Structures are given as structure tokens and as C-alpha cells.
Amino acid sequence: MKLYSLLKKYSKKHVIAMHMPGHKRHKFLHNSLPYDIDITEIDGFDNLHNPNGILKERMEFASKLYKTKRTYFLVNGSTCGILASIKSVCENGDEILIAKNCHKSVFHAIELMDLKCSFIPSHFDDETKIHLQIYPEDVDLCLKNNRGIKCVLITSPTYEGVISNIEKIAEVVHKYNIPLIVDEAHGAHLYLTNNSACQKGADIVINSLHKTLPSLTQTALLHICSDRIDAEKVSKSLSIFESSSPSYVLMASIDECITFMSKFGEKYFARLQKNLDCFKEAVKNLKNLKVLGYTTSHNFYDFDMTKIVILTSQTNIDGEELMRRLRAKNIELEMSYVNYAIAITTIFDTKKDLLCLAKALNNIDKTLENVEKNIQIKNIDNKVSLTINQALKTSSEIIDINQSIGKVCAEYVYVYPPGIPILIPGQIINQETCEYIKYIAKHNLNLISTTGLLPNMIKIVSNT
Ligand SMILES: Cc1ncc(COP(=O)(O)O)c(C=O)c1O
Incomplete structure (x- = not known):
């Protein structure tokens, strides 16, 4: 039985709830918040930090979908997965090799564990000013020159959708007998195209479900993908960084998401790809704005086409202004930067919505001027003086x-x-x-x- 079904069944039972949470699933709370299924670790509902019942079963189901050794449900986002994965492979004071464009949680782990960090050289795409992929040769050189490094962590895909060659990078990292952690927070859907780091040789992979799949905010997965990782250490680390009262509503959302994806994921993803093809056709005549990978080629190892990165580099507006103009047409993008704005698409975006975005971009494009701008985004190198x-x-x-x-x-x-x-x-x-x-x-x-x-x-x- 799914976790949500069990919670729903239990919510219909008359039980005097002398336990947390404080709202007591009260019927008088007349709104649509899910009080009725918000419980604590009562009998029959297992314990996320010591699973041996329904949660263990449902996490094993998720593990099968992602083809991993073990998968954990996370209710504190990829953030807690990143903190826990670093803690599980490093001792205090160790040295870690990371990509420069890592999420702040990586730096917070470094701070908490007093780690030394070395950076993999980063390369910028001259045209888009976007971080390129991580090059396996760079990783090799860093590890060759510093035999004390205990682990490598990179982000793939990046916020902008840039995917690195995980297979080659994993091969290099494993030559030095250390693990590779991939922050795949933006790529929970990549398993659908056999492109997830889980299938490419990474040792630990972290996915935010809430970013690209149908699941509530804060939900994520941590996958152990190889025997290089000690699951006991990962479990212990998660018990440090994750709430001791994990939300059953969030865990049920993870389970619903995984169940839905296992039944309908491929069909819905194929539909998204078709809708994106229609979007591509609808933006092909843009004169000033450019859509990365759609109206232009890209210079990346690989690119996640579900990210719509709209470049404003050759126009008289910046990414923020584009986002504002789209907002005025009731279209809210994910984020903007100096020279681009990003729309995240998922299996629940309809053809109608994507064509609406394309139409808005075409209309805005007609009002823009084509200008040569000096975008001052650089690959800045600040020397490290202290940890x-x-x-x-x-x-x-x-x-x-x-x-x-x-x-x-x-x-x-x-x-x-x-x-x-x-x-x-x-x-x-x-x-x-x-x-x-x-x-x-x-x-x-x-x-x-x-x-x-x-x-x-x-x-x-x-x-x-
Ligand atoms: C690259 C990357 N990693 C990790 C995270 C953290 O994910 P979460 O919000 O699920 O904690 C983010 C959040 O934006 C991110 O962009």
C-alpha cells in the first residue's frame, strides 16, 4: 500500500490522538491544508530515521525506479542531502575538491566540518557567460597534484541546464579511490532519458524532487549508487541534518511522486518533449532574443532541454526586465540574471502554456532593439588565503x-x-x-x- 493511502485510511478512523502534531487533525480546521494526514511516528507508520516498515518499502520502490543501491526520502530538500553526503565521506579537516559553481550548502558543509577546499578550474562560455561543464582532464590534474583529496563534488545539471560528462569524471575520480558526489538537484527527471548521474557512475547523487517533478517543496532524494559508500554513515549523517520529526505529508508527496512517475513518467515526458518541439517551432523567428539550444546551438557537453534559457545579451534589456515584462503578461519565470532569464518546464506544462510563452516572447522581441552589449560577467578567480x-x-x-x-x-x-x-x-x-x-x-x-x-x-x- 502507498503511504498516502495508509494515511488517508487512518484519517477516517476514530482515534483519540494524544500525540503530536498539535492540530490533532481537527475537523474544525476548515481549510484545505492536509491536517488529516499530518501525523507523527505512530504505530504502523514506521520511522524515517530507522525504517523497517512502510517507509523502508517505499524507499526501496524509489530505489528501483532510479536503479540505485539505496535511496533515502529527504524532507529538508537537497540541502540536507548535500550536507549529509559530505559528512558521510569526509572527516573533519579533510580536503574536498569542488566545482566553483556549487550551491551554498556545499560551502556550509565545508564550514561545519572545517574542510579545506580546492576548486576545479571553471570555464565560461564566451557567448552566453554561462559556466561550461566540468572537464574530466581538469579533475584529473587536480587529483594528480593533490593526493590528499578525499572526495569530489560537482553540480550537474546546473541551474542553467548544463550537464557534465559524469561517466568520464567518475572514471577519473575512481582512479584515485575516492567517491564522486553529484548535486543533481535540478535533474530528478534525467533518469527518464538514462542520463542521470545514478546511471553514469557517481557514488552519491542528490535530487530535489520539488524542482522538476510533481512533489511538494522541500522533498528530495539521496541515492547511494556504489559500494564505495557506507550506508550506515549516510544514515547517521542524515539523522544530524534532517528533522527528527519528518513530515508525513512531505513523505507521502514523495511516495505519490515516485508512484506517479513509475506509472506515467515516460508517457508524460514524451508529451513534454513533443510540446517543447512545438515551442521550438514557435520561437524560431525571434530576431533579438535567443533561446539556448532552441534558436541557437550550445557549447556544452550536454544540455537539459527542459530548461528554457532566454538570452537577452543582444537586446536593449536585461534578464530582470524580460522577467518583468513576462510577469505583466501573467507568465512568471524561475529566475533572471544579467543576460538571461530561465523558465523551468516539467511534465505538467501544457502545449497551450508553452505556446503562450512563445507568443509573449515573440511580442516582446518585436519591441526590442538589437544592440551589442559589453556583458561584464567574468570567471573571477579570488585567491584563497584562509579556510x-x-x-x-x-x-x-x-x-x-x-x-x-x-x-x-x-x-x-x-x-x-x-x-x-x-x-x-x-x-x-x-x-x-x-x-x-x-x-x-x-x-x-x-x-x-x-x-x-x-x-x-x-x-x-x-x-x-
Ligand atoms: C544546484 C543546487 N543544489 C542544491 C540546491 C538546494 O536544493 P533544495 O532547495 O532542495 O534544498 C539548490 C537550490 O536551489 C541548487 O540550485
Whole structure:
């Protein structure tokens, strides 16, 4: 039986609930929130942190769908999966090799475990200013030069849909007898095209179900895909980073999602692909805007076509303005950046909705001018002077951003979304970064720093 069916059946039973949660599934709560199935670990409903009943069964079902060794339901997003996976393969003080465009949760794990981190060189696509894939040769060189590294973590696909050659990267990483973790938060649907890192040799893969599949926000999966990983350590780490009161509503949502995908996933995905073909036909005459992979080719190892990345680079508007204009037509995109905006499509997008987006883009396109712009997005390299933890523990001060060149940063700086740091504690702030921060602020993007004082002031390590 599915978890949701069991919860629904139980909700009809008259039981005096002398336990959490406090709303007691009360019938007088007259709204559509799912109080009736929101329970705690009562008899018959298993325990996520020590599963041996219905949850174990349903997680095994998910594991079969993704063809993994073991799959865990996560109710604190990919964020807790990333924290737990790093904790399960590294000891405090170890060194980890990561891609520069990692999510902030990776940096938080590094901070918590006082890890040293090395960066895989990143490459930018000159045309789109988007991070290219991770190159296996770069990973090999980093590992050859530093035999102390205990694990490699990369993001694939990225927020923009760029997919790396996981098969080759895994081969390289395994040559050094260490595990590869793939943050596949944006790619829970990739198994449908046999393109998931789970099938390509990664050791741990983390998927946000809520991002690209029909599941409630905060739901995710952590997959163990090889014998290099100690499941006991993963379970222990998850018990640290995940709530000790995991929501049954969220877990039922995961189970519903997995059940739905196992029955109808292929059929619905084929329909999405057809709808995207119609979208492609409908945007082919755009003159100023470009749609990555649809009206232009791409320079990536592989690209997730469910991401619609609309480039504004050769127009007189930026990504934020495009997003605003679409909002005025009742179309809300996922995110915008200086020179692009992203629409995320899933199996529940209809042909009508995609054609509506195409029509809106065609209409906006007619109002735009074709201009050559100097997009100042660069692959900035800030040298590391201290570990994140050292920088956070040392005494600090807040100074004018213009005075900060050459100083050691003592806070995180990123644009949200996507939440990828521009600066992390311990990096030496250079001129390019200062200019970049001002440039980002000018484009009204959501610039976030730990102190909240940017773009004017920044926290630095004292006496640097
Ligand atoms: C690349 C990447 N990894 C991980 C996460 C965290 O996922 P979640 O929101 O499910 O915790 C995000 C969130 O946006 C992300 O973009």
C-alpha cells in the first residue's frame, strides 16, 4: 500500500490522538491544508530515521525506479542531502575538491566540518557567460597534484541546464579511490532519458524532487549508487541534518511522486518533449532574443532541454526586465540574471502554456532593439588565503567595498537565485570582484551578503 493511502485510511478512523502534531487533525480546521494526514511516528507508520516498515518499502520502490543501491526520502530538500553526503565521506579537516559553481550548502558543509577546499578550474562560455561543464582532464590534474583529496563534488545539471560528462569524471575520480558526489538537484527527471548521474557512475547523487517533478517543496532524494559508500554513515549523517520529526505529508508527496512517475513518467515526458518541439517551432523567428539550444546551438557537453534559457545579451534589456515584462503578461519565470532569464518546464506544462510563452516572447522581441552589449560577467578567480572556518573565527571588521581590495573576505556573497557564492570567507577580494559586485547590484539582482550591507560595505578579516 502507498503511504498516502495508509494515511488517508487512518484519517477516517476514530482515534483519540494524544500525540503530536498539535492540530490533532481537527475537523474544525476548515481549510484545505492536509491536517488529516499530518501525523507523527505512530504505530504502523514506521520511522524515517530507522525504517523497517512502510517507509523502508517505499524507499526501496524509489530505489528501483532510479536503479540505485539505496535511496533515502529527504524532507529538508537537497540541502540536507548535500550536507549529509559530505559528512558521510569526509572527516573533519579533510580536503574536498569542488566545482566553483556549487550551491551554498556545499560551502556550509565545508564550514561545519572545517574542510579545506580546492576548486576545479571553471570555464565560461564566451557567448552566453554561462559556466561550461566540468572537464574530466581538469579533475584529473587536480587529483594528480593533490593526493590528499578525499572526495569530489560537482553540480550537474546546473541551474542553467548544463550537464557534465559524469561517466568520464567518475572514471577519473575512481582512479584515485575516492567517491564522486553529484548535486543533481535540478535533474530528478534525467533518469527518464538514462542520463542521470545514478546511471553514469557517481557514488552519491542528490535530487530535489520539488524542482522538476510533481512533489511538494522541500522533498528530495539521496541515492547511494556504489559500494564505495557506507550506508550506515549516510544514515547517521542524515539523522544530524534532517528533522527528527519528518513530515508525513512531505513523505507521502514523495511516495505519490515516485508512484506517479513509475506509472506515467515516460508517457508524460514524451508529451513534454513533443510540446517543447512545438515551442521550438514557435520561437524560431525571434530576431533579438535567443533561446539556448532552441534558436541557437550550445557549447556544452550536454544540455537539459527542459530548461528554457532566454538570452537577452543582444537586446536593449536585461534578464530582470524580460522577467518583468513576462510577469505583466501573467507568465512568471524561475529566475533572471544579467543576460538571461530561465523558465523551468516539467511534465505538467501544457502545449497551450508553452505556446503562450512563445507568443509573449515573440511580442516582446518585436519591441526590442538589437544592440551589442559589453556583458561584464567574468570567471573571477579570488585567491584563497584562509579556510572558511579560519576566516569566520578570526576577528573581523566592516569596511567600504572600495577599500576592500587585497583584504580577506569574512562573509559569503552571492546572488539568489541561484545561490552560488561570488565570494566565500577566506578569499582575497580583488578589483574584478569589487567591480562585479557593483555591476550585479546595478542590474537589480538579489545580491545577498551575510551582513546584508552590500553593495556598499563588506566584512573582512581584521588586519589583512
Ligand atoms: C544546484 C543546487 N543544489 C542544491 C540546491 C538546494 O536544493 P533544495 O532547495 O532542495 O534544498 C539548490 C537550490 O536551489 C541548487 O540550485
